[in-house]
Each structure stands twice: as C-alpha cells, then as structure tokens.
Amino acid sequence: MWRARRGSAALEYGIVLPVFLMFIFGAFDCGRLIWTYATLSRAVDAAARCRAVNTATCGTGSAAESYAVTQAWGLGLSAADAHTIFTASTAACGMQVVGTLSFGFSIPWFYGWAPTGNATTLTATACYPS
Secondary structure (H helix, E strand, O other): OHHHHOOHHHHHHHHHHHHHHHHHHHHHHHHHHHHHHHHHHHHHHHHHHHHHHOHHHHOOHHHHHHHHHHHOOOOOOOHHHHHHHEEEEEEOOEEEEEEEEEEEOOOHHHOOOEOOEOEEEEEEEEEEOO
16 A cells, blocks of 8 residues: 555656646736836836927937836837837827837746737827827
C-alpha cells in the first residue's frame, strides 16, 4: 500500500506548477498592460492640455503629437512614432488628442486568446477645452 503513494508528490507538482506559473506570469503581464494604458492615457492628457494652453510649445497638431511622445515615459517611443501613435485635432470639445498603441503580451500561451493573436490595441482619448 505504501508503494502506491511513491511519486504522487512529483505528479501533483507537475500538474499544479504550470497552472501556478501561468497565473503568476499572467498577473505580471496584466499589470504591464494596465501600466502601459495609464502611461498612454497620461501622455494623451498632457498633450491635449499643452495644445490648448501652451501654444508656443504645442501650437500645431504635429507639435502636440511630438510632445505626447515625450510624455509617454517608459514606453520606448521615438520621435518617428509621433504621427503613427498620436493624432491631434480640433474637435467640438476643444483640443483633442488620440493615442493608439499596440500592446504585445510577453507570455507565449496568450497567443490565440487575445482578439488579434498575441497583441491587443490600446486607445486613449483626451479633449481639453480651449
């Protein structure tokens, strides 16, 4: 009877470990997703406010888009990304800036679960009255 229990701990470890690691690394990736969205949202807010208040720095749409890149700390954006990620325009609500960024999950087993494979699109919009 005691022989039948040998190896059961290793079997349980082998079953539980992948699920536990998926949960832990999934929590890390979700935290990174939330941080990226908060950073994008903060950059869009700052650029919309700059466009409405500080016309010397952000008087044009392209200047506001470039300013948004400087406010997206930690995302690793370059000046060339300004026009592809951020769009500044004048709307009924005032000066509007929209940021769209593709977020790639770093966990390989998320592939196929997200709407576009291993990536999802984050969009943030801010409008500041002028």
